[in-house]
Amino acid sequence: MYHTGNLVKELADKHGRQRENLMPILQDIVRKYNYLTDEAMVEVATELDISAAEVYGTASFYTFLDTQERGKNVIRVCKTITCSMKGKNDIIAVLEDILKIKVGETTPDKMFTLVETNCIGWCHKAPAMLINDMPYTDLTPQTVIDVVKGYMSK
Amino acid sequence: MENKGLSKVDLIFEEINAKEVLQKAFAMTSEEIIQQVLESGLKGRGGAGFPTGLKWKYTAAEKESEKYIVCNADEGEPGTFKDREILDKVPYKVYGGMAIAGKAMGARKGFIYLRGEYRFLLPQLFIELHKFHKMIKEIGFDFQIEYRMGSGAYICGEESALFESIEGFRGEPRNKPPYPTTSGLFSKPTSINNVETLVTAMMIIKMGGAEYVKLGTKDSRGSKVFSISGDTPIPGIFELELGMSVQEFVNEFGDGDTKAVQVGGASGFCVPRKRFIETIIGFEGVPTGGSMKLFNSSRSMYNVLHNYLEFFTEESCGQCTPCRVGCQQLLKGIEKVKKGEAKSTYLNELIKLADTMKVASKCGLGQSVGNAFRSIVENFREEVIY
Known part of the structure; x- marks a missing residue:
């Protein structure tokens, strides 16, 4: 849980209060807080003068606009065919082992969420994953450990 | 051609x-x-x-x-x-x-x-x-x-x-x-x-x-940037003149054991080895937005098809029934056949469903699921069943 404070109002001032400004506002909230709470969506609805159902309906359509609690670092491992062929399962196994969570779960300290995602456009450097916005490619079990440890020490 | x-x-x-x-x-x-x-x-x-x-x-x-x-x-x-x-x-x-x-x-x-x-x-x-x-x-x-x-x-x-x-x-x-x-x-x-x-x-x-116009063929003018991945020693991005056959493509990018090339991604067509020579990559043959995936004989084409159908099931927007339900049923269908819970002839019913989706779906997503489905099931039927 988080409190948005003035953020929603500030974002509405920045992007505008038309329907076309909804996505950029939601995207910015997620970039700051990793997911959308019910309260945040109601605030957005109030600022844009549309129903909360419209906001939720839009947000829930998009995979990256999470409406469930997510950790500070969201790890999205590509599961589409090339990454799958090139060892995606080994990557997932290592991540589950070091984070002590299963796919779809968030660590108790809210630092990491592990999910699978569809093609992220790095098939020639498979297997690949995104941590927040950053892609990591040509993964091996060892490089995955190094990358995640880097985030752990941040 | x-x-x-x-x-x-x-x-x-x-x-x-x-x-x-x-x-x-x-x-x-x-x-x-x-x-x-x-x-x-x-x-x-x-x-x-x-x-x-x-x-x-x-x-x-x-x-x-x-x-x-x-x-x-x-x-x-x-x-x-x-x-x-x-x-x-x-x-x-x-x-x-x-x-x-x-x-x-x-x-x-x-x-x-x-x-x-x-x-x-x-x-x-x-x-x-x-x-x-x-x-x-x-x-x-x-x-x-x-x-x-x-x-x-x-x-x-x-x-x-x-x-x-x-x-x-x-x-x-x-x-x-x-x-x-x-x-x-x-x-x-x-x-x-x-x-x-x-x-x-x-x-x-x-x-x-x-x-x-000097580049390419009558139906496919110019050149195209290809995204090449899968079982290839040189995956990456290559700009090639349009009008080559799949065989010529495989000669350059294959690993010597290529059994199929998926041209155009999950919504594209699967070309089996026996069709490499006669199939032109372009609008006169198999069109592509650039996606070229090579599969060698170590790969199960059932797994490939299953992965694609999972992809479409998740990515279908869900507003039109042929696509929403069709993707789910194709996925369940091949799982049933694989497990022996349905006869192999059930695949024929599924192909009819994929054809229906082509006609009845609202947009290109549902309309093209049948491309990969049909071309994989028809060319690799044994792999899908057994």
């Missing part, structure tokens, strides 16, 4: 003097620009392959004062990653192509819809955009480009779903007609083009449509 063999080309990533090309374009009339693009025979590089010149002509003919140029950078087709590379290496050519399109159609505003997965590119893209805006201001042409981000939805690569997303709604495709050229973004006439198409258009203005 024409067969050009395999040859590498360097048009898309070639560094050019953008200012010179833009000055040349802005000195031309709208009709002259469109005529060059028509003459070049360029077809859309995103996958659907609509003639770019016609799209521009239709949009230009609309009388509305407000029109938009939209660059579709929602590259989500499994196995496609060339637009990312283009935006990374030559963003100024994407912007240039949009400005030329703007001049040709009388639009003053462009949007680039970039998939959320590529957000890491944005800081550099903004720097380049700033330079670009400064440059065209110097030339004296009024054209502004803005970015809009996707948030992880494959379907938003469908043009009307993309408009819905920019407008702040769920990315659900619209009914067509009306087509975007008459009523697109914000219900205004819109030309929506793929990243590579816009860069190619700029190169066509630079070299002339008549020169571009």
Whole structure:
């Protein structure tokens, strides 16, 4: 849980209060807080003068606009065919082992969420994953450990 | 059928003097620009392959004062990653192509819809955009480009779903007609083009449509950037002249044991080894937005098909029943056959379902699920069953 404070109002001032400004506002909230709470969506609805159902309906359509609690670092491992062929399962196994969570779960300290995602456009450097916005490619079990440890020490 | 063999080309990533090309374009009339693009025979590089010149002509003919140029950078087709590379290496050519399109159609505003997965590119893209805006201001042409981000939805690569997303709604495709050229973004006439198409258009203005026509075949003019992955010793991004056979492609990129090539991604066609020689990569054979995936004999084509169907089941927007339910049932269906819970002849029923989806689905997603389904089930039936 988080409190948005003035953020929603500030974002509405920045992007505008038309329907076309909804996505950029939601995207910015997620970039700051990793997911959308019910309260945040109601605030957005109030600022844009549309129903909360419209906001939720839009947000829930998009995979990256999470409406469930997510950790500070969201790890999205590509599961589409090339990454799958090139060892995606080994990557997932290592991540589950070091984070002590299963796919779809968030660590108790809210630092990491592990999910699978569809093609992220790095098939020639498979297997690949995104941590927040950053892609990591040509993964091996060892490089995955190094990358995640880097985030752990941040 | 024409067969050009395999040859590498360097048009898309070639560094050019953008200012010179833009000055040349802005000195031309709208009709002259469109005529060059028509003459070049360029077809859309995103996958659907609509003639770019016609799209521009239709949009230009609309009388509305407000029109938009939209660059579709929602590259989500499994196995496609060339637009990312283009935006990374030559963003100024994407912007240039949009400005030329703007001049040709009388639009003053462009949007680039970039998939959320590529957000890491944005800081550099903004720097380049700033330079670009400064440059065209110097030339004296009024054209502004803005970015809009996707948030992880494959379907938003469908043009009307993309408009819905920019407008702040769920990315659900619209009914067509009306087509975007008459009523697109914000219900205004819109030309929506793929990243590579816009860069190619700029190169066509630079070299002339008549020169571009020399590349490729009658049905597939020019060259194309291919995204090559799977069982290949040299995965990556290659620009090749159109008109080669799958065999020639495999000779260059295969690992010596290629049993199938998936051309055009999950929504494309699976070409088995026995058809490599006769199949041309292009609009006369198997079209592609660039995705080329090679599979060698260690791969189970059941797993490939299963992966694609999972993909479509998750990415179907769900608004039309043939696609929503069809994807789910195809996936369940092949699982049943694999487990022996359904007879192998059940696959024939599933092919009928895939054919129905082709006719009854609202947009390209549901309409193309049958491409991969049919071509894999027909060519690798044993692998799907046993």
